[in-house]
Amino acid sequence: MDPIKLFIRRPIFTAMLLLALVVFGLFSWPKMGVDMMPDMDIPVVTVVTVLPGADPETIEKDVTEPLEEVFNTLPGLHTLTSVNVENVSQIIIRFDMERDIDVAAQDIRDRVQSTLSKLPTDIQTPLIQKLDPGAMPILTLAFSGPLSAERMSNFAEDELKPALQQINGVGTVTIFGDQQSEVRITLDPTRLRAHGLTPLDAVGAVRAQDLDLSSGRTAESHVERIVKLKAEARSVEELRTLVLSSPMGIPVRLGEVADVTQGPAEPRSLARLGSSAAIGLTVTKQSGANTVQVVSNILAGIAGLQQRLPEGCELQVVHDDSKYIRSSITAVQEDMGIGGVLAVVVVLIFLRNWRSTLVSAVALPTSVIGTFAFMHLLGFTFNIVTMLALTLSIGLLIDDAIVVIENVVRHLENGVPPMRAAAEGTRQIAIAVLAVTLSVVAMFLPVAFMSGIIGRVFVQFGVTVVVAVMISYAVSMTLTPMMSSRVLREEGRLDRWVWRLVERVISAMERVYRSVLGALLRHRAFTLLSAVALLAVSVFMATRLEFSFIPKQDMSSVKVSLELPPGSRLEETGRQLADIAAIIQKIPGVRSTFITAGGGVKEEVNKGDVLVTLEPIRERSYSQQDLQKYLRATLKAVPGTMISVVDGSSIAGGLGRPQDIQFELRGTDWEAVLAAATKVEAAMKANPMFVDVDMSYRAGKPQLDVLVDRERAASLGILAAPLGQSLRVLLGRDKVGDFRQGGRTSEIKVMLPDDVLADPLALGSVQVRTLMGTLVELRNVAKLVDGTSAGQIDHGAQVRQITMLANLQGASLSEGMRFLNEFATAEFPPTVKTGFTGMGGELGDAMKEFVMAIFMGVILLYIILAAQFESLIHPLSIMMALPLAVIGALGALFLVNQDMSLFAMIGMVMLLGLVAKNGILLIEFTNQLREKGHGVHEALLEAGPVRLRPILMTTVAMIAGMTPVALARGDGAETRVPMAIAIIGGLITSTFLTLGIVPVVYSVLDGVRARLGALWSRGKKAAKMPVVDASSAKVDEGA
Incomplete structure (x- = not known):
């Protein structure tokens, strides 16, 4: 049985079938997450190794190079880079996208373990981490108040951090700008010398005597008990009484050679909100968690935390990624709604029938909501990529219904009854509509299979478009004919003078088009030469167009980075950052400034940032890029300092x-x-x-070189190792133990007095024990010389x-x-x-992937068209229109000064599918007329005007659906606008060029096909003629 008739005759069955799809879509909608970008795995692993007290060159030689050597043979390795700074080696290992990140990380762990014996013994355990774009910082909080730095830090660590970590979806909470309590043992070189002790003696005694140690268990008859040695000091006073040595039976206690105090640790990071000191808390979500939902949970939790804050303290949100996400998603939804309404209005204008408009309008929400069900099934989220796919599909989703309804209406106007008109009209156009749908699928399916980071990002785009247009086709073949058979009536036509005027204009366009098409068919050579000339123009414009990776976005956030000369202290960094923040705070439209400096594993106290949060884009008179330009001109760097202004956040932030x-x-x-x-x-x-x-390389960091006199040291029995260890202990602020009191653990650190640290030459008085047990001052075996060292050394390959x-x-x-x-x-x-590297490194790969995807799409399109037309020649007439679409797209981008970005390329891909659609509608009807006996030109001259209305209707509907996107000015508009402009520009020019050039190319190719067929037939006839022997011929002639 004819399936179309089945759906028409069983309206309840048809309605319930589509209703089930809508119900599943509505059920899936609230369950889908909302995020900035799709979830994806990027196979990047970092290995961070800390060697306390080591300069970058030592880190490079002793840590990085041995590890790089074993990492270089990892299977699937893409790039191997590293950063070497004071104390820290950071190696970044990027694998091919096909490499399993978990297996790769385990391979790295195994190789690190096998290489530990070649690394310095005093390194900290290397930290191996996988890059997870789905577990990124989403919220920054500032905790400020009148309390001391130590009390504020304790509250943040004991109360705020645990409370935030308990919130559903929160991964980690990082605190910076805090000052935890520590116990400082400040050694006095003079008193040490008086007691015949060295710094290493004091440190060794603390480590040996201040400890808790499990010592095994008992084996009693009725019970087994663990034995634990408890020798940790329970108070600072008890630590002072710790015995270092007992010469002549007289104990020398720690307090006799050092000042032992407890207080805030030396600050190695700072945070300020405006002009007030603060503690920063950065919240990172769990991998795969919904950013918007997690932030909502956090904000609800903060409301409860406010009640527990000490008096006068505040906990404020400094930066919230979910605001931009919510705003951009809302803007896309608005564009979808407005575009859908405009598309429906276009149908009403062309058909002048509210009934047919109603039938076509139903297809739009049905297709969109039905797509939600499959998106949820595939694990997609509402993000920039999927929402763009739905937005650009608005015109497509109503196209199939428009073509079907227009054909059904034409049958009705010819006096065919509604039931029969719906069946015959739909059946007549079904193959063409299927080919149109498959042409779009053919262009977007390769996008879903692109490789690299771009492939991971846009796979959801391609799949979403494919699913949406397939559902749209299903609706147009089921619900649309069923509703048409019962809803469409001649009396639904609007007949006021405005509508009659519209009909006269369209009828006039059909007459003019017929005349123009006739002229073009009579001057085919001129027409084709004109097309070639236009193609040359598009090639010229392509060479003039510039390329970018992702358009600059206004995310209401700017970051001003400051770098002072190497060796600058944290206090000076903070002071200059405060001056910058004060200038920025006076600018209208600035909501807040948040200062951070130092911190992290590298503790680069000469570097800091001012995070500037702006009012939403609609509430200020300038763009984020305008402010960046102004700040670069206003903030003149002091000689020796560096100031840079960048986006506060970006959707390309995962690129390093x-x-x-x-x-x-x-x-x-x-x-x-x-x-x-x-x-x-x-x-x-x-x-x-x-x-x-x-540049990444940093030279000229002040350094004090200790040049050991090897011969002198050897004669005194002094080894370099204890000499270096003594300096490390005294200058490196090494942790020598833990001090536990009141449920809190503080680090115990050993250091020299400030007056000695302030005078490098005073280091010469530090004593070292010889192999004979005597004490020798450092100045007797070494010279102290001023020098410089690299601040940062990078590696690549x-x-x-x-x-x-x-x-x-x-x-x-x-x-x-x-x-x-x-x-x-x-x-x-x-x-x-x-x-x-970064965006520049990805740009070339991305363009190659898009070109390959378009090439594959064109091949698939040809296969589909050849199968539909049962011809190897006729598809070429439609394929010839594809390059012509580029003319308008490139011209539109050129006119509005838009670069060719990734999002513009997506628009180009969609455009090629849409251009094929117009050609299919035209050629399919031409072939139907030829099957009825029409000549080539006669069929083209009749098919063109008849198909003009649906072609114009679908094109204008698509343009109407894209117009709100092209005119968007809200959050995220920068990514949507290039797509819409490319599509609108290409549709405008390609529609007219397709209507004129495709028929001409069809006519030429049909003539070529006919001549080739004639030659083939002539050759076959010649091959069948009997071969006459020459001798036989002579005999016959003689007879």
């Missing part, structure tokens, strides 16, 4: 550093690399397109590298990359290798 340009220079000749970096830095600073120019960093102002990413590539080719020696 925040700068637009990340240009790597590496090679085995370090001096050549350093010289090349200096050259390109000067060139970048001289070019106005580059701002915030910097196991050799030293320097990364040039910069942001772009008034230029695209491709322009900046082109300048640097040309400069490197002209100025760098062959030994210096270059490359791009």
